[in-house]
Amino acid sequence: MELKDIKSVYFIGAGGIGMSAIARYFIHKGMVVAGYDKTPTDLTRQLEKEGMLIHYEENLEEIPHVCKKQKSTLVVYTPAIPATHIELKYFQENGFEVQKRAQVLGILTRTHKGLCFAGTHGKTTTSTMCAHIMHQSQKDCNAFLGGISKNYGTNYILSDKSDYVVIEADEFDRSFHWLRPWMSVITATDPDHLDIYGTKEAYLESFRHYTELIQPNGALIIHKNLEMKPHVQDGVKVYEYSRNEGDFHAENIKIENGEITFDFISPIENVTGIELGQPIPINIENSIAAMAMAQLNGCTAEELKYGMKTYSGVDRRFDFKIKNDKHVFLSDYGHHPKEILQSAKSLKELYKGRKITAIFQPHLYTRTRDFYKDFADALSNFDEVILTEIYPAREEPIPGVTSQIIYDELKEGVEKSIIKKDDVLDIVKSRDFDVLVVLGAGNLDNYVPQIAKILESKEK
Structure with missing residues (x-):
């Protein structure tokens, strides 16, 4: 199906962060956009305000009539949707064009210059940084991001004039193999998603194949010393x-007084006095990748400096809610051992001598089973670790796999405990934390606004 043939687009799993960005693209193009999601969220409610028709039960009667026209409807689904889903089966069995989110992004990389960001971790931050630099430059860009940009309050940037599209290239389910990047950054290849890949070797091979998809005359910007x-x-x-x-x-x-500055060294042009608008040590490396991509595509030294100074971050990526002498509180999406290690290192570099506590909700039984020792090693870099039960997402429980196996491997000297997720607020009320971070990709983040209120009330 060509883009010109599409009159309506139907999303199954409409509220996913990546799915919603594509939905917004088609809304902007003036098409009828509708879909299903399991539960209403702030994001789905916002999409409804923007013109998307969404319902929350598997029901063929709820599908708008215009979306039942097979020749002019594109159906987009997320791999997290089970194959038994009633609506997905309906579209598949009736000859509709049914594509994964990544396939739709692949179409866009064939019609735009795709600036793609891949890697086990760091891709959301680096892609959002690059999108911000490009958008405020004379080059501009479209962007499909894996998180909500704080600069724009959305995960999607649209330009009517730019041929560039910034895309987060997701390795889950080999989705990034649908892309045809003009240029790509690869931030990390630490094995993950072994429920899909099976072995580390298969995971690395998937990334190697991805590098073959970069278009001739394009470029690859890859982290040094990757396996x-x-x-x-x-x-x-x-x-x-x-x-x-x-x-x-x-x-x-x-790195001093809560600020970070450095000189950007480049084979194209060095840029002195880069100042990070989100001054976190890990963002030094992230910003280097983002600026490299932007510079290779024509952004000037002044545009790089302005872009990095005004970059405000991404929701749930080192997302500070409180920052003062009495309390520091932040939320971080880190759910892989290497991400957690980077969080711990960055916080220790920023807050030397202060006690740092992490509340961590493990994400997926398979990931916990495969990496529980690595999780324990990474978490042991905090002064205190509070574990909650595993967030299952798409998975069924695995016998013997609980947060206890991480707890048992934590190193001596680390204060540690396991609690129910529902008891988190009571713990925060009963304790006085110095630096507190909520970690994980599950639903523990829903408590973040209440935790912030509790801590603020203590300050008063």
Whole structure:
């Protein structure tokens, strides 16, 4: 199906962060946009305000009549939807064009210059940074992001004039193999999603295949010293980056008084005096990747400096809610051991000498089973760890796999406890925390506004 043939688009799993960005693209294009999701959320309610028709039960009667026209309706679904879903089966059995979210993004990379960001972790932040730099520059861009940008209050940026589209390239279910990037960043290849891939080797091979999809005359910007070695087409330039070395890196880093500045070293043009608007140590490396991509596509030194200084972050990515001498409280989406380790290191670098407590909700039984020792090693970098029960998402329980197996592996000297998720607010009320971070990709984040209120009331 060509974009010009589409009159209506139906989303199954409409409220997913990535799905909603594509829904907004089609709403903006003036098409009828409708869909199903399991439960209403702030995001689905906002989509309804923007013109999307959404219902919350599997019911063929709820599908708008215009979306039952097979020749002019595109159906988009998320891999998290079970194959037994009544509406998905209806569309598949009646000859509709049914595509995964990543396939639709793949169409866009064939019609725009796709600036794609892949990696086990860091891709949401780096893609959002790059989108912000590009959008406020003379180049501009469209963007489909994996998180809500604080600069724009959305996960989607639209431009009527730019040929660039910034895309978060998701390795889950090999989704990123549908893309045809003009250029790509790869931030990390630490094994994940082993329920899909089975082995570390298969995971790394998936990334290697992804590098083959970059278009000739494009570029790959890859983190230095990754275990995965790229295999690019002729004409694709390969650059390496990291915090301290590589074609793109930082020098003269200064971290003081809650501010971070450094010089951006580049084979194109060095840029002195970069100031991070979201001053977190891990963002030094993230910003290097984002600026490298933007610079390769024509952004000037002044545009890079302005973009990084005005970048405000992403919801749930090192998302500070309170920051003062008495309390520091933040929410972080980190749900892989390497992400958690980076969170711990960044907080220790920022808040030397202060007690740092993490409340962590493990995400998925399979991920907990595969990485429980790595989780324990990473969490042991905090002064105190409070574990809640595992968030199952799409999975059924696995015998013997609970938060206890992480708890048992935590290193000596770390204060530790396991509580019910429903008891989190009572713990916060009964304790006085110095630096507190809520970690995980599950639903513990729903408590964040209430936790912030409790801490603020204590200050008064």
